[in-house]
Amino acid sequence: xxxxxxxxxxxxxxxxxxxxxxxxxxxxxxxxxxxxxxxxxxxxxxxxxxxxxxxxxxxxxxxxxxxxxxxxxxxxxxxxxxx
Numbered sequence: 001x002x003x004x005x006x007x008x009x010x011x012x013x014x015x016x017x018x019x020x021x022x023x024x025x026x027x028x029x030x031x032x033x034x035x036x037x038x039x040x041x042x043x044x045x046x047x048x049x050x051x052x053x054x055x056x057x058x059x060x061x062x063x064x065x066x067x068x069x070x071x072x073x074x075x076x077x078x079x080x081x082x083x
Contacts, residue, residue: 016056020048 024044032040
């Protein structure tokens with residue numbers, strides 16, 4: 001994988017992971033704080049890794065595809081009007 005593609009992928013992962021962790025901790029942080037750190041980390045990752053891989057990233061990809069397709073169609077329409 002090229003460096004540019006890796007950077008883009010890491011930004012996509014971060015953009016799904018950061019809000020997911022924030023919401024998860026807001027919802028369950030107090031309850032999890034009583035657990036030892038390794039157990040807390042295991043529970044968080046058991047919940048959030050599948051969420052990010054199977055829901056978050058596919059959703060983000062579909063939003064990006066939709067936005068880029070809409071942008072392309074808008075650009076084609078504007079080019080057609082000028083010629």
